[in-house]
Amino acid sequence: MVVQQEFPKETGIDHSLDLLREGYMYIPNRRHSLQRNLFETRLLGQRAICMGGKDAAEVFYDHTKFIRSGAAPKRVQKTLFGENGVQTLDGEEHRHRKQMFMSLMSKERLELLHEITYKHLDLMAADWEKRNSIRVYQEAKKLMTRVACEWAGVPLWASEVEKRAEDLSTIIESSVSMGVRYQKGKNARKRSESWMMDLIEQVRRQERMPKEDTALYTMAWHRDLQGNLLEPRVAAVELLNILRPIVAIAIYISFTTLALHQFPGQASKLKETGQDYYRQFVQEVRRYYPFFPFAGARVKEDFTWHGYHFKKGTLTLLDLYGTNHDVHLWDNPDTFYPERFTEWQGSPFDFIPQGGGDHYLGHRCAGEWVTIQVMKVVLDYMVNRLDYHVPVQDLSFSMVSIPSIPKSGIKLTDVKKL
Template structure:
């Protein structure tokens, strides 16, 4: 007697249009509709299995059952990650290159970046005080671009900052887009890759000095499992994969500003500058607001789990946004409650805004600690270093848009330095 069972099937020849229309809620809506943590659908002309829940995440991050090579659509590789980058690698080669990224994202590096972010933010106050208004998202893009390049040892002229920040931001904005947004992201990725490839080549020729221990030096002289240097293009792609995610934190910081505005009762606790209070607030921002909608992998070999059959090569999507709002994992998931993290134990598979599993051996983002520390530093700045007003604006964010932001990108004015 077969143990295979019929999992819910999402009707329609292809549901890509529904995905584009529903965005972050695509999987969550169907999990609710079918009352099942697993269902089958068709996207971009192929069969796809969608999953949610902690147990699903544990399976999804089992390297014996799933691989990443070929799981990320080319359209995402050509905008967000770069073709052939670490996100699409598996096995020993992936672990070897992951160790390179991990070496750049230690607690020491996290603290350096947080300190540098605070310095740049404080330096901006004098300028902000004389501006009619400041758009938080746009300003943080540029500030974090400066931070990322200075920390990584990448030479960046002040006159180039706005342009590079725009290129990085467009790459991020394009990964879930179609049409002009997508094409714009691809064009900017090409430009950035050419720029960074030239820098890598000049470092190798000795025309640009790269200090040992910096990301620029590490990428320029990294050797793979066979002892070969990456070609200058791929070294540049991976260096962008260090810089771009730091700039992407501007999205989380914009949602932090929104949370401060929507939940002003939280501000008093943050005035203490207590690191744990800052971290709880930051973690709740990462849980509550939309960032990563879902993650993809392909089935490595046929297997049956939970009486459901997974065939080799099948694309599987894990619902990140839905898990962040799952009442089985979180009490009152639709309420913003930073205190939920006060006694919460670390779990590699139920809170995965930047991926799950072991960051050293698997595909969890190695820069998660950097994200948290930069967010804490920025939150401390917004609460304890400046005062500001929030004028009337459209603060709604559209969950059908991937990635999404408040429509106004959060505007502040009448900015004053706190004494």
């Protein structure tokens, strides 16, 4: 018989402000101080369970035990996710909607993404040669907006690029902010959804005919389990759920550039080795640097796990960053070491920068393969096709601000194509 255990508890009325003050380290700090992989606290005025590690990730992504409905606060839905999108669904409805996304991740589509990314990178690099300096993050946002729109079949005029890139990145940057910044995120979400809705309706009226294998076509004509087309606003939300995560790769591009500078021996090693090492480097960037700190869900029905009783409806947060830096899972986790992925077998629960579990059936990010593909193209270009200088600047990044972005945006000077 399993003996029921009491959750280690964080004392106090509410710890929402502590979470904001500590950011990525809120859950890891308490896992360390309590010497437990889970603990009970209070967030947003309610009881919450926080947990991390491989075993915790495995149970967290068990769809019989946790649901996503009601987990994301409305304020996050009004900026980052959008309302009634795939992230908020469960059960057969979620699996059906998720299949729509995964249908876009074919080998052919990913190869096309490679070509589109290289093309736009090469075009932008020609412009960088004419300028005294660039900021990698600012340029990466525009790059990824161009790439995302072309790959998704979304028309984008050259004069629109900066405006659309700013809106899409503001949605990402404002998701857990307050005040004026949060309002900017809501406004950017409204403008972007309106843009997507117009396109969806044009396709349905057959005024616009995108290719059948594009996201625009797929979202416009997707039917739910009842055989009905998605509401135009929901279809717009899901189309943004293609564009937004691709634009978010700009953060990883910034950290890729930072890693090449912080660990200068890596560039020569990349030049001397094959594509396997490029993949290892990209995976280590995703593991080492902060992206999103945690994922949220609610307990579906009462259950007991390792002697701990989880009560139906309880908010539960999984420590993504801390799991990727767990000393029980990774040797020297605070060391940048791409070679750790040489023999890595690809567990869906110990390496979870974009969520864990199964891509097709669970809530792991559908765009993870897109992220890896784009990062490999950009890494190869920066190492083998670009020369540049990194001047003295503030290259630090915050472990409190979510998402974390290098403070200087990574300034480069003397950029030349090789």
